[in-house]
Amino acid sequence: xxxxxxxxxxxxxxxxxxxxxxxxxxxxxxxxxxxxxxxxxxxxxxxxxxxxxxxxxxxxxxxxxxxxxxxxxxxxxxxxxxxxxxxxxxxxxxxxxxxxxxxxxxxxxxxxxxxxxxxxxxxxxxxxxxxxxxxxxxxxxxxxxxxxxxxxxxxxxxxxxxxxxxxxxxxxxxxxxxxxxxxxxxxxxxxxxxxxxxxxxxxxxxxxxxxxxxxxxxxxxxxxxxxxxxxxxxxxxxxxxxxxxxxxxxxxxxxxxxxxxxxxxxxxxxxxxxxxxxxxxxxxxxxxxxxxxxxxxxxxxxxxxxxxxxxxxxxxxxxxxxxxxxxxxxxxxxxxxxxxxxxxxxxxxxxxxxxxxxxxxxxxxxxxxxxxxxxxxxxxxxxxxxxxxxxxxxxxxxxxxxxxxxxxxxxxxxxxxxxxxxxxxxxxxxxxxxxxxxxxxxxxxxxxxxxxxxxxxxxxxxxxxxxxxxxxxxxxxxxxxxxxxxxxxxxxxxxxxxxxxxxxxxxxxxxxxxxxxxxxxxxxxxxxxxxxxxxxxxxxxxxxxxxxxxxxxxxxxxxxxxxxxxxxxxxxxxxxxxxxxxxxxxxxxxxxxxxxxxxxxxxxxxxxxxxxxxxxxxxxxxxxxxxxxxxxxxxxxxxxxxxxxxxxxxxxxxxxxxxxxxxxxxxxxxxxxxxxxxxxxxxxxxxxxxxxxxxxxxxxxxxxxxxxxxxxxxxxxxxxxxxxxxxxxxxxxxxxxxxxxxxxxxx
Amino acid sequence: xxxxxxxxxxxxxxxxxxxxxxxxxxxxxxxxxxxxxxxxxxxxxxxxxxxxxxxxxxxxxxxxxxxxxxxxxxxxxxxxxxxxxxxxxxxxxxxxxxxxxxxxxxxxxxxxxxxxxxxxxxxxxxxxxxxxxx
Numbered sequence: 001x002x003x004x005x006x007x008x009x010x011x012x013x014x015x016x017x018x019x020x021x022x023x024x025x026x027x028x029x030x031x032x033x034x035x036x037x038x039x040x041x042x043x044x045x046x047x048x049x050x051x052x053x054x055x056x057x058x059x060x061x062x063x064x065x066x067x068x069x070x071x072x073x074x075x076x077x078x079x080x081x082x083x084x085x086x087x088x089x090x091x092x093x094x095x096x097x098x099x100x101x102x103x104x105x106x107x108x109x110x111x112x113x114x115x116x117x118x119x120x121x122x123x124x125x126x127x128x129x130x131x132x133x134x135x136x137x138x139x140x141x142x143x144x145x146x147x148x149x150x151x152x153x154x155x156x157x158x159x160x161x162x163x164x165x166x167x168x169x170x171x172x173x174x175x176x177x178x179x180x181x182x183x184x185x186x187x188x189x190x191x192x193x194x195x196x197x198x199x200x201x202x203x204x205x206x207x208x209x210x211x212x213x214x215x216x217x218x219x220x221x222x223x224x225x226x227x228x229x230x231x232x233x234x235x236x237x238x239x240x241x242x243x244x245x246x247x248x249x250x251x252x253x254x255x256x257x258x259x260x261x262x263x264x265x266x267x268x269x270x271x272x273x274x275x276x277x278x279x280x281x282x283x284x285x286x287x288x289x290x291x292x293x294x295x296x297x298x299x300x301x302x303x304x305x306x307x308x309x310x311x312x313x314x315x316x317x318x319x320x321x322x323x324x325x326x327x328x329x330x331x332x333x334x335x336x337x338x339x340x341x342x343x344x345x346x347x348x349x350x351x352x353x354x355x356x357x358x359x360x361x362x363x364x365x366x367x368x369x370x371x372x373x374x375x376x377x378x379x380x381x382x383x384x385x386x387x388x389x390x391x392x393x394x395x396x397x398x399x400x401x402x403x404x405x406x407x408x409x410x411x412x413x414x415x416x417x418x419x420x421x422x423x424x425x426x427x428x429x430x431x432x433x434x435x436x437x438x439x440x441x442x443x444x445x446x447x448x449x450x451x452x453x454x455x456x457x458x459x460x461x462x463x464x465x466x467x468x469x470x471x472x473x474x475x476x477x478x479x480x481x482x483x484x485x486x487x488x489x490x491x492x493x494x495x496x497x498x499x500x501x502x503x504x505x506x507x508x509x510x511x512x513x514x515x516x517x518x519x520x521x522x523x524x525x526x527x528x529x530x531x532x533x534x535x536x537x538x539x540x541x542x543x544x545x546x547x548x549x550x551x552x553x554x555x556x557x558x559x560x561x562x563x564x565x566x567x568x569x570x571x572x573x574x575x576x577x578x579x580x581x582x583x584x585x586x587x588x589x590x591x592x593x594x595x596x597x598x599x600x601x602x603x604x605x606x607x608x609x610x611x612x613x614x615x616x617x618x619x620x621x622x623x624x625x626x627x628x629x630x631x632x633x634x635x636x637x638x639x640x641x642x643x644x645x646x647x648x649x650x651x652x653x654x655x656x657x658x659x660x661x662x663x664x665x666x667x668x669x670x671x672x673x674x675x676x677x678x679x680x681x682x683x684x685x686x687x688x689x690x691x692x693x694x695x696x697x698x699x700x701x702x703x704x705x706x707x708x709x710x711x712x713x714x715x716x717x718x719x720x721x722x723x724x725x726x727x728x729x730x731x732x733x734x735x736x737x738x739x740x741x742x743x744x745x746x747x
Numbered sequence: 748x749x750x751x752x753x754x755x756x757x758x759x760x761x762x763x764x765x766x767x768x769x770x771x772x773x774x775x776x777x778x779x780x781x782x783x784x785x786x787x788x789x790x791x792x793x794x795x796x797x798x799x800x801x802x803x804x805x806x807x808x809x810x811x812x813x814x815x816x817x818x819x820x821x822x823x824x825x826x827x828x829x830x831x832x833x834x835x836x837x838x839x840x841x842x843x844x845x846x847x848x849x850x851x852x853x854x855x856x857x858x859x860x861x862x863x864x865x866x867x868x869x870x871x872x873x874x875x876x877x878x879x880x881x
Contacts, residue, residue, distance in 0.1 A: 064873055064879075072815075213828065213832065216828045218791065239840065240840065244838035247834065247838050250823055251823060251834075251835060252820070253798060253816055254798070254819075254821070254823035254826070292812055293812070294814070294817070295813075330810055473791075474781055474786060474787075474788070481778055481782050482782060493778055496776070499791070499793055500791065500792075500794075501758040501797065503758050505798075505817060507805075517756045520808055
């Protein structure tokens with residue numbers, strides 16, 4: 001008896017999912033999604049208009065977060081009503097489509113973090129999604145891209161920013177492998193991102209202070225990496241306090257710049273200071289701080305810690321719950337999906353799909369629009385490699401995934417324009433020069449591995465110059481204009497003008513491609529059950545439908561025409577029943593060698609028929625051909641053929657390649673042998689089918705015929721052709737008896 | 748002509764009237780003016796009035812915390828980029844003593860930033876209680 005794992009166990013060990021690292025729940029380490037035994041009981045005590053107890057803690061014991069939330073984060077006017085509400089009753093209000101979102105946000109504003117975490121723990125997955133559909137702030141969903149590369153190649157960043165906007169991304173986020181490069185990366189996105197259409201927002205995620213400075217200079221148009229954490233220890237380890245973050249938020253506001261905070265479960269575990277609390281409770285504290293600080297929105301849902309959340313039971317449900325909680329706080333929700341969360345394609349898709357169906361303000365806080373290897377944040381959960389899959393899934397479900405298919409013809413001119421525009425700016429400002437060969441390689445490239453290496457000093461030196469000389473977006477605008485890029489100059493300038501109006505400081509603000517601002521105030525989510533809320537327009541449905549994989553019926557016509565005439569059939573008159581006992585009749589379908597010339601396997605109908613007849617002949621039987629006209633059903637064709645055969649054995653042959661052996665005493669839809677998987681039938685198998693038919697006729701033992709093993713999907717590859725070929729067969733069906741035929745194979 | 752109440756979005760309802768912090772009209776920020784070198788960084792800075800207007804919109808929309816943030820932002824418009832970076836730095840943990848935080852609040856107050864000063868005083872109390880500032 002063998003010891004060690006079975007072949008089955010060894011096989012499972014090789015599956016990608018086996019590389020994922022899961023852990024048992026451990027409340028002491030904070031490795032628990034919902035409801036840790038250490039989470040406090042919800043409580044709120046108000047004396048003289050001041051909160052003196054919050055979630056079981058007296059005022060004197062408040063840590064930084066408690067105090068900040070107590071002073072600024074809770075609406076005292078509704079707090080008593082909200083805290084007295086039964087958890088289940090509030091959960092029902094939350095999920096019920098007919099209760100407007102305003103009723104939920106009003107109550108949530110008066111609830112403590114522990115109360116909100118406890119309510120959300122009650123919801124089943126689909127309840128979370130139903131609530132989310134109603135609770136996101138903006139009616140129209142949007143999406144953010146990561147645009148980075150491993151070498152900070154500025155021209156490639158500009159080209160990829162243009163590609164991203166062409167695909168439909170409305171926020172672009174970059175970061176750097178090398179901090180010194182940051183200003184140049186910001187300029188590359190600022191310029192490239194305005195090439196296909198106006199209004200995409202751009203940011204450069206770096207250390208808080210530099211990020212603010214880039215924004216002040218107009219080189220970025222929003223900021224996101226304003227991190228908050230759920231315990232005091234981690235908050236301070238992150239070198240901030242709720243007050244410094246609130247001040248930072250006001251600094252951004254003072255320059256008319258959009259900004260959002262970021263948090264997400266798992267961060268506290270990674271920093272080793274969870275106080276033994278659940279991930280959702282700590283995130284509820286982060287979100288209360290975010291709202292209290294006056295941030296218009298947040299990026300949350302795991303983010304860098306998603307793999308920690310993913311390692312515990314219910315982790316993905318927790319991640320969705322924290323996204324929903326952000327929405328309940330009336331915060332713009334930029335909902336993660338920006339970190340590769342599994343080695344398994346099934347599992348990483350299962351993480352993201354529910355959110356896509358429910359919708360959020362930004363479905364991804366970074367879809368990797370560039371190849372996974374170029375993502376300076378680390379691979380996103382979806383990357384450039386997955387864009388076509390994403391577009392097809394969007395088409396399958398009809399959810400608003402915000403992206404649209406783009407061909408080379410769409411993208412290459414935009415990439416070229418972006419590259420030339422940035423090249424002109426860097427030249428005009430005397431920052432860096434690039435060769436034509438560099439530029440053209442970038443236009444054509446999929447990623448940084450496809451472009452010639454840059455001088456390693458070029459980018460950091462140019463970025464240093466940009467900072468030292470105090471260059472701003474106004475210099476970029478001027479350079480674009482004097483070098484003939486007036487359209488882009490105007491668009492970058494318009495992004496500067498927009499910060500003077502401040503409209504995009506409101507919650508969930510984005511610009512459409514015609515520079516209308518969509519926000520909580522101008523495009524509020526009005527979902528209130530079926531028939532309400534955001535729905536895809538007819539034009540948008542057409543746009544999402546036109547994916548690269550849609551098969552053009554003209555392809556079929558062309559490939560059939562190419563083989564037209566490969567077999568000549570001549571009618572000899574009505575078919576009669578034969579008398580020879582060794583006679584096999586081959587019944588051809590109505591379109592066989594009339595309108596269909598190429599079968600699904602890639603063999604012509606001439607070759608299929610030649611092999612079948614050769615097989616019959618090899619076994620010493622005789623063959624007759626008839627064409628059946630009144631049915632396309634291969635069983636009925638074979639049955640008809642068998643009843644005309646002297647031996648009682650017939651073969652049914654459809655032009656698309658489906659074939660069977662029939663015997664006259666079987667019911668019409670029965671058969672002796674069937675090749676139903678036409679795309680995989682080979683010459684040898686058709687020949688074997690002919691031989692076996694002859695053996696049945698002679699009452700000899702047939703040989704076993706098996707298709708080669710394969711687990712390739714057939715339906716997705718062939719169904720469009722099958723439907724088209726069946727339509728051709730159907731078009732050839734006429735009333736009338738079978739005809740005796742003679743075949744010739746032109747050379 | 749009757750004064751129209753500003754409505755959101757300002758860019759669509761009130762375009763000609765919005766002023767930047769330098770007192771220029773937004774509509775004067777043209778490409779030609781930029782190329783001629785007539786537009787400086789002060790011309791592309793949002794004005795306190797516009798921020799306060801947006802704060803009112805946020806308040807009416809049910810988000811008093813966002814409104815507060817925008818009002819604090821309005822107070823900070825007049826501070827230079829360098830000042831803001833320095834003020835932010837001073838508020839980070841362990842950077843300032845209780846006394847320095849009090850002086851910071853005074854400086855903000857003197858610069859017309861009363862809401863920001865209150866934020867810093869609140870921080871000072873919490874920092875002292877939690878041992879982040881002595």
